Amino acid sequence: MSRRLPELLDEHRSDLHRYLQRRAGRLLRYESSEDLVQGVHLRAIERGKGFEYRNREAFLKWLHTVANSYLVDRVAYWTALRRRPGLLLRLTAQASTPFPGAVAEPPTKNTGPITFAQRREQVDAAIRALDLLMPRDRRIVLLKREGMSIEEIGKRVDLNYNAAERAHARAVERYRKAFRLCGGEL
Numbered sequence: 482m483s484r485r486l487p488e489l490l491d492e493h494r495s496d497l498h499r500y501l502q503r504r505a506g507r508l509l510r511y512e513s514s515e516d517l518v519q520g521v522h523l524r525a526i527e528r529g530k531g532f533e534y535r536n537r538e539a540f541l542k543w544l545h546t547v548a549n550s551y552l553v554d555r556v557a558y559w560t561a562l563r564r565r566p567g568l569l570l571r572l573t574a575q576a577s578t579p580f581p582g583a584v585a586e587p588p589t590k591n592t593g594p595i596t597f598a599q600r601r602e603q604v605d606a607a608i609r610a611l612d613l614l615m616p617r618d619r620r621i622v623l624l625k626r627e628g629m630s631i632e633e634i635g636k637r638v639d640l641n642y643n644a645a646e647r648a649h650a651r652a653v654e655r656y657r658k659a660f661r662l663c664g665g666e667l
Contacts, residue, residue: 486529489540490522497521500545504552511559511609520555521548562608570607573660606665613659618652625649 490497501517502509508517525547534540611619617638624634635645 486526486532489534490525490544493541493544494518496541497544497548501548501552504549508552508555508559510605511612512555517551517555521551524551559608562611570603573607573610573657573665603665606660606663609663610656610659610665613663614652614655617648618655621649621652622656625653 498514498518501521502514505512505514505517521544525544528547611622614622621634621638624637629637631646631649632642634640634649635642638645638648640648
């Protein structure tokens with residue numbers, strides 16, 4: 482009797498949910514366990530070509546292997562975003578700042594634990610805000626973070642200069658709104 486992969490994934494959803502809650506650790510600060518379950522399901526379907534069900538134990542072992550690989554990729558994604566957070570935080574500055582790329586407030590010279598904690602909270606809010614964006618907006622914001630010009634961004638997302646300029650302005654504004662919603666302060 483052959484069992485279909487989507488049916489098995491649905492049947493073992495709660496098992497996977499519990500497994501991810503135990504294994505995800507700090508990743509749950511950025512993504513809900515339900516989002517992780519959906520990501521694992523998508524990856525399982527992508528990798529499940531020619532899938533053949535043998536028994537429950539073998540299926541759960543395979544599913545946990547897929548889940549672990551997905552968790553590793555998500556941790557790598559969030560870690561990469563945290564490497565240079567200053568560039569990401571600069572994009573949260575209001576458009577009304579007098580100089581392009583300027584931050585809303587000058588950086589503090591304090592270096593105590595409270596300052597570090599506030600900075601971590603801002604970085605977390607910035608990263609969560611980035612993840613809330615639609616894929617094209619996220620890509621535009623990340624390209625801008627890397628210092629690309631509007632012209633270069635337009636080439637990367639297949640837009641002419643004027644359309645790229647408008648898309649960039651909208652993407653950054655959506656990012657700023659998402660940042661505020663995630664608890665960042667402007």
